[in-house]
Amino acid sequence: MTMHPRAVEEPRSELEGPIPNESELTSGTLIEPGKRYGFFTDTTLCIGCKACEVACKEWNQLPAEDMTLSGMSYDNTVRLSATTWRHVTFVEHMEHGGETRPTDLPGFQSQWLMMSDVCKHCANAPCLEACPTGAIFRTEFDTVVVQQDICNGCGYCVPACPFGVVEVDELDGKAHKCTLCYDRLKGGLEPACAKSCPTDSIQFGELDELDRKARNRVEDLHARGVVDAYLYGAPDGPGSTGGLERLNAFFLLVDRPEIYNLPTAPTRPSERIPAAFGTGLAAMAGLAAAAFAIFAGSQRR
Amino acid sequence: MNERLNPPAPQTPRPLDRPYAGETYYDRPALKPAPWEWLVGAYIATAGLSGGAQLLAAIFQRADRQGSRGVVRNARFLALGGSVAGGVLLIADLRTPKRFYNMMRIFRSTSPMSIGTYILLSFSGATAATAAGEILRGRGRIGRIAEATADIAQIPAALTGAGLGTYTAALLSATSTPFWAAGPAHLGANFASSSIATSAAALSIGERIGGRHDTADRLDAVAAIATGAHVAVSALSDRHYDDEEVGDVMRETAAGRRRQTADLIVGGALPLAAYAAYRLTRRRSPALAVLASAAIIAGGFLSRDATMRTGERSAERPRDYFRFAQAEHLPERHRRDRAMTDRQRSPR
Numbered sequence: 001m002t003m004h005p006r007a008v009e010e011p012r013s014e015l016e017g018p019i020p021n022e023s024e025l026t027s028g029t030l031i032e033p034g035k036r037y038g039f040f041t042d043t044t045l046c047i048g049c050k051a052c053e054v055a056c057k058e059w060n061q062l063p064a065e066d067m068t069l070s071g072m073s074y075d076n077t078v079r080l081s082a083t084t085w086r087h088v089t090f091v092e093h094m095e096h097g098g099e100t101r102p103t104d105l106p107g108f109q110s111q112w113l114m115m116s117d118v119c120k121h122c123a124n125a126p127c128l129e130a131c132p133t134g135a136i137f138r139t140e141f142d143t144v145v146v147q148q149d150i151c152n153g154c155g156y157c158v159p160a161c162p163f164g165v166v167e168v169d170e171l172d173g174k175a176h177k178c179t180l181c182y183d184r185l186k187g188g189l190e191p192a193c194a195k196s197c198p199t200d201s202i203q204f205g206e207l208d209e210l211d212r213k214a215r216n217r218v219e220d221l222h223a224r225g226v227v228d229a230y231l232y233g234a235p236d237g238p239g240s241t242g243g244l245e246r247l248n249a250f251f252l253l254v255d256r257p258e259i260y261n262l263p264t265a266p267t268r269p270s271e272r273i274p275a276a277f278g279t280g281l282a283a284m285a286g287l288a289a290a291a292f293a294i295f296a297g298s299q300r301r
Numbered sequence: 302m303n304e305r306l307n308p309p310a311p312q313t314p315r316p317l318d319r320p321y322a323g324e325t326y327y328d329r330p331a332l333k334p335a336p337w338e339w340l341v342g343a344y345i346a347t348a349g350l351s352g353g354a355q356l357l358a359a360i361f362q363r364a365d366r367q368g369s370r371g372v373v374r375n376a377r378f379l380a381l382g383g384s385v386a387g388g389v390l391l392i393a394d395l396r397t398p399k400r401f402y403n404m405m406r407i408f409r410s411t412s413p414m415s416i417g418t419y420i421l422l423s424f425s426g427a428t429a430a431t432a433a434g435e436i437l438r439g440r441g442r443i444g445r446i447a448e449a450t451a452d453i454a455q456i457p458a459a460l461t462g463a464g465l466g467t468y469t470a471a472l473l474s475a476t477s478t479p480f481w482a483a484g485p486a487h488l489g490a491n492f493a494s495s496s497i498a499t500s501a502a503a504l505s506i507g508e509r510i511g512g513r514h515d516t517a518d519r520l521d522a523v524a525a526i527a528t529g530a531h532v533a534v535s536a537l538s539d540r541h542y543d544d545e546e547v548g549d550v551m552r553e554t555a556a557g558r559r560r561q562t563a564d565l566i567v568g569g570a571l572p573l574a575a576y577a578a579y580r581l582t583r584r585r586s587p588a589l590a591v592l593a594s595a596a597i598i599a600g601g602f603l604s605r606d607a608t609m610r611t612g613e614r615s616a617e618r619p620r621d622y623f624r625f626a627q628a629e630h631l632p633e634r635h636r637r638d639r640a641m642t643d644r645q646r647s648p649r
Contacts (some may be wrong), residue, residue, distance in 0.1 A: 033419035072327045079329065089326060096330070130475065132418060133403040136602055152403045155336040155398025156414045159476035159616060166333040173396035230314030238314065241638035242631055256316045261326035261619070263626035264317065265642045269475040270411035270487040271632070276474040277413075280467025280489030287497045287530065288463075290522045295364035 004028065018151040023190040029205040031185050036142035038180070038248030039194065041116055042217060043260075044229065045201035048074060048088055048114040052193035052202055056086040059181065059192035080117060082169035085178035086193050087117045091259055113253075115260050116193070116202060119165045119178035120233060121142070121248035127177075129270045130160035135175070142207070142248060143180040151175050162244070162266035181250075207248060211235075217252060228254045232262060242267030321627055325619040332477055332622055334613035340394040341603060342606035344387050345469040346499065348421070349492060349601070351383025352465030353500030356427060357523070359459035361516075362452075368516055375507040376500075377451070380458065381432040384425040391421075415470040420468055424461035429589055430454035463573050466496030468565070469585050473612065479625045480615035481608075483545035487538040494534055498527035498599040502594035509594075525576050528569065528597055535564040546624035547615060556610035563607050568600015 004025050029039065050205070062083045064124040066157045070076045073090035074291050080087045091113040100291045125144045135150035136157060146157075146166070166177040171276030175260045181191035189195070195206035203210060214231050221229040223227045233239040239255055244266060325331075335341075358376035361369035392401045405422075430511040434451020437444045474485035481488065482551035508517035510575040539561070542548035551557035572593035577588035615621050628643035 002621075004595060026501070072329075075327075091326070109553050126477065129409070130414065132409060132412050132415035133400075134407040134409070135403070150400070150403055150406070151397065152400035154394075154404075154414060155396065156472075157411070157475075158333050159335040159478045159612075161333070162477040164330065164616075165478075167333055168336050168395075168396050171467040192519075228315050230316065236638075236641055238317065238642045241628075241642055242635050254316070256321070256324060256325045257322060258331075258619075258623045259326060261329055261331050263331060263623060264321065265626050265628050265631050265638065266477065267482070267626070267631065267635070269482065269635075271479055272474040272482060273413060273471045275413070276471035276485035277467055278489070279486035280470050280493040281463060282494035282528070283490040284463045284467060284497065287523075287527050288356060290355055290526050291497070291501070292360050292364050294519050294526075295361045295369070 018187055018189060021188040023188055023204070027190040027204045028196050029190065030041040031141070031188055036207040036248065037185070037189075037205065038121055038143070038207050038210060038250070039118065040203045040205070040214045040250060040252070042201050042203065042223065042252045043113065043115040044226070044252060044254060045199045046088070047199055047201075048090055048112070048196060050077075051086050051196040052086045052116045053077060053084070053088060055192040055196035056178075057084075059184070060085065060179075074235070079272075080119070080165050080167075080177075082167040082176040083145050083178075085118065088115075089115050089117055089260055090214075091255075093255070113255060113259065115251065115253070116197075117261070118193070118249055120163055120239075120250075121178075121180055121181075123245040123248065124243060124268050125187060126160040126162060126244075126269045127157035127166050127175075129268075129279075130156045132156060139182055139185075141180070141182070141184060141185050143185075144177075145179045146177060147184050148174055148176075150199060160269050162263060162269070168240075171234035207246075214250065214252060219251075226254065230254075232257055238264050239266065241265040243271050244268050302429050307377055310554075313641060313643065320643075320648070321623060323620055323623075325623065327503040328619060329619045331619045332479075332616040334616040335478065335609075336396070336474070337609065338394055339606060339609075340390045342395075342609040343602065344390040346602040347383050347387050347390065348469060348604040349466040349496030349605075350499045350503055351380040351428075351495040352424060352462030354383070355424070355431070355458040355462035356456070356460075356466075357381045357497070357500055357504060357520075362455065371508060371511050372504050372516055372520070374453075377428065377431040377435050377509075378504060379500075379507070380424075380428045380462070381597075383430065384421065384428050386426070386631065402589060411475075411563055413468055413475050415541075416468050416473060417465075417468045418632055420461050420464040424458060424465055427454045427458035427461060431458050443454055455578055459480060467493050473608070476612075477622075478616045479545075479610045479618075479622045480542065481612045483547045483625055484538055484541045487534060488587045490534045491531065491538060494527050495568070495601050495604065498524050498531055500525060502572075502597040506591060506594045509591055514584075515585060517530060517587075517590065518584065521576060521579075521593065524594060525573065528572055532565060532569040533575070535561075535569070546629055547593040547621050549613040549619055550611055554614045556607050556614050557627070560604060560607035560611050563600050563603035566600075568604055572596040572600070 075090045077087045093111040151174040155168045175186045190204045194202045233247030235246040356374040358373045404418045431451045433449045439449035471487040473481040501520045505517045505520035575593035628639040
């Protein structure tokens with residue numbers, strides 16, 4: 001990566017305070033309210049170091065959870081939760097179906113699938129559409145955040161999420177999920193996970209820019225023989241189906257989404273309201289008419 | 302030399318070449334179940350019963366003003382108790398109950414929980430006005446004004462009552478929980494017919510206690526028709542869930558089996574048989590009719606609770622969700638998405 005021109009202005013190793021617009025230096029993105037930001041996670045670059053999990057826990061002061069071994073390869077975090085907002089998944093593929101491989105190495109760990117799962121910050125976020133108090137809102141950076149001073153723990157966002165991300169915490173009775181480091185964005189810093197990622201697997205930036213980079217990366221991988229690479233959560237693709245439109249945090253995957261614990265064709269739940277409500281009211285009307293006939297009819301006896 | 306593949310845009314990903322074969326991530330759930338306790342299932346049944354009662358009362362009033370006096374009175378008090386109980390159940394289920402009033406910060410039309418908040422509020426207000434008419438009946442001028450107001454308020458009480466009995470189906474359907482999301486129309490018809498059946502049964506018991514067997518018989522007939530409709534909807538729903546590939550949870554979990562028992566036996570075959578026996582013996586033993594009514598109400602509560610639990614189980618079963626979240630189950634309006642997610646459906 002070429003050095004940003006502003007990097008020469010900041011030669012010190014110890015800083016007294018935050019660098020203004022630090023995200024320009026660390027991610028090449030100037031953070032401005034009114035633009036749309038998100039993550040492009042290129043899982044072919046992930047080395048499974050979990051720096052993202054640690055950085056997220058540290059910045060957001062999230063507690064540790066159950067610390068036993070899960071038996072799921074190197075994934076002992078197991079799931080996203082109210083206090084885990086980044087979760088790295090590990091799938092130990094040894095072979096890759098005898099396809100052309102990008103290297104001459106024997107198939108071993110070079111075929112492992114590793115993905116850093118996170119809140120998708122959907123364009124038509126079901127959690128936001130379900131929230132009856134208005135606690136979940138869309139920020140000026142086009143991210144989805146739960147306001148902790150409004151949430152009353154009704155829990156409706158939890159089953160609404162098609163990716164099983166948001167959860168209500170037992171101890172404090174409110175819903176929690178990734179904020180895309182809203183507080184850092186306001187201070188001109190890129191999110192903690194993206195900043196700490198050593199391979200730039202997690203890339204933070206403006207959506208148009210990320211879409212462009214992602215499409216180029218997929219073409220590049222296809223040209224190099226990794227023909228299974230595709231985007232999950234980009235517009236017009238798996239993960240953005242059924243009215244969700246797109247996911248602000250989208251991924252480059254190389255196998256079926258279900259293997260990464262993602263649905264291939266999720267749907268926008270609020271689109272089901274007219275069918276349920278309409279059919280219910282129609283059934284009510286039909287039974288009401290029958291009731292009227294019975295109540296009126298018996299009179300003439 | 303690099304041979305660039307010629308990508309026609311947009312292209313279906315190669316891993317989606319083959320149909321979904323049941324792969325999961327270490328059998329881990331892909332969703333989270335709703336964190337609701339038994340309170341929400343009890344609320345849904347209570348709301349359906351109260352709302353249906355006010356609707357039936359309004360209809361009965363129009364059809365037979367004199368004969369409906371007892372039913373209308375019972376319905377108004379039943380609905381009053383139900384709306385208070387419903388509010389208590391909902392507030393108790395919040396994980397931060399002291400902030401219950403935040404439900405009234407906004408109105409969000411994409412959230413059935415928000416819609417329902419206002420339906421419940423309007424229903425409670427209208428019901429309170431109708432109950433005031435019953436309480437102040439015969440108390441001179443105030444009584445006459447209250448009675449007139451009550452009769453006017455009966456209409457919004459009936460309309461919001463119909464909403465109360467059905468919006469809860471939208472509440473469950475507008476989630477990603479596979480068992481709830483797979484059949485929104487079926488769930489709507491299910492909850493509506495259960496609402497009418499349970500409220501007619503409850504009002505019928507009230508008439509039997511009051512010695513008005515003629516009106517009780519009419520309510521029993523309504524309850525029987527609604528129960529028959531409910532059994533039919535349940536049978537159709539079970540078939541539909543299998544078509545959508547989320548039906549295994551009905552057979553493989555205790556909650557799923559309880560739901561079928563509640564819908565088909567406790568709130569289905571049992572009351573219909575008891576009612577048939579009552580009619581065939583020429584109405585000689587009202588106890589049979591009361592048994593039928595009690596079974597309908599019990600079945601309604603058991604069914605709602607079991608529907609909640611079955612849904613929560615289905616959210617924890619990754620294969621149920623992944624099978625449902627495939628291209629072929631996308632609604633018609635998202636037909637275009639099918640090509641993007643299933644190579645077999647791709648136009649090329």
